[in-house]
Amino acid sequence: AQRVTQPEKLLSVFKGAPVELKCNYSYSGSPELFWYVQYSRQRLQLLLRHISRESIKGFTADLNKGETSFHLKKPFAQEEDSAMYYCALRSRRQLTFGSGTQLTVLP
Amino acid sequence: DTGVSQDPRHKITKRGQNVTFRCDPISEHNRLYWYRQTLGQGPEFLTYFQNEAQLEKSRLLSDRFSAERPKGSFSTLEIQRTEQGDSAMYLCASSLSGATDYEQYFGPGTRLTVT
Numbered sequence A: 001a002q003r004v005t006q007p008e009k010l011l012s013v014f015k016g017a018p019v020e021l022k023c024n025y026s027y028s029g030s031p032e033l034f035w036y037v038q039y040s041r042q043r044l045q046l047l048l049r050h051i052s053r054e055s056i057k058g059f060t061a062d063l064n065k066g067e068t069s070f071h072l073k074k075p076f077a078q079e080e081d082s083a084m085y086y087c088a089l090r091s092r093r094q095l096t097f098g099s100g101t102q103l104t105v106l107p
Numbered sequence B: 001d002t003g004v005s006q007d008p009r010h011k012i013t014k015r016g017q018n019v020t021f022r023c024d025p026i027s028e029h030n031r032l033y034w035y036r037q038t039l040g041q042g043p044e045f046l047t048y049f050q051n052e053a054q055l056e057k058s059r060l061l062s063d064r065f066s067a068e069r070p071k072g073s074f075s076t077l078e079i080q081r082t083e084q085g086d087s088a089m090y091l092c093a094s095s096l097s098g099a100t101d102y103e104q105y106f107g108p109g110t111r112l113t114v115t
Helices: none
Strands: A003-005 A010-014 A019-021 A024-026 A032-038 A045-049 A072-074 A083-091 A094-097 A101-106 B005-007 B010-013 B019-024 B031-037 B044-050 B053-057 B065-068 B075-079 B088-095 B110-114
Touching: A003 A083, A003 A094, A010 A019, A019 A101, A094 B031, A094 B044, B005 B088, B010 B019, B019 B088, B019 B110, B031 B075, B044 B065, B075 B088
Parallel strands: A010 A101, B010 B110
Antiparallel strands: A003 A024, A019 A072, A032 A045, A032 A083, A083 A094, A083 A101, B005 B019, B019 B075, B031 B044, B031 B088, B044 B053, B065 B075, B088 B110
């Protein structure tokens, strides 16, 4: 069975500092991984997908199969990045989510 | 708003009562998903429809839970004989089969409180 682990429930950084949100997974097949974000009073939305390898809102995430990780990174955090971030693994149409990390970017 | 909509947004019910939630997906989306989210956890998959066919069900979906999508458009999730452990946010999502199937669009959720 697949599993997604986000070890940090809360993460605070200062504006302009680098940020890394950790995600580890266990899955027997070839994983398809995503980061979803939920801003305050908004619905859950897709932030990025590992296959696309693109940067969205300055965030990037690299799939490391050796370490079974998919950490989310941004070199310079902004206050508007404050949100709940969920790492998710997709298999057979369903998503398995981690428990989420609440990121707070302090001024 | 052309996104996924859910009704009601909040439901308070007494233990033992039945409740039904509705989800209206994005109009052209043929795939529809239900998830449950409890406090401090990420969403957990419950079930998935392609058009009107229910193709996958999680072990979380006990016999008290039933979901339908009769005409391949809106879906309902019914919980019979509710228990306090059913208190959660119930999320609906939809996607379009094909190249962009990977992206699930989520609704605002229905928060259920069982007293």
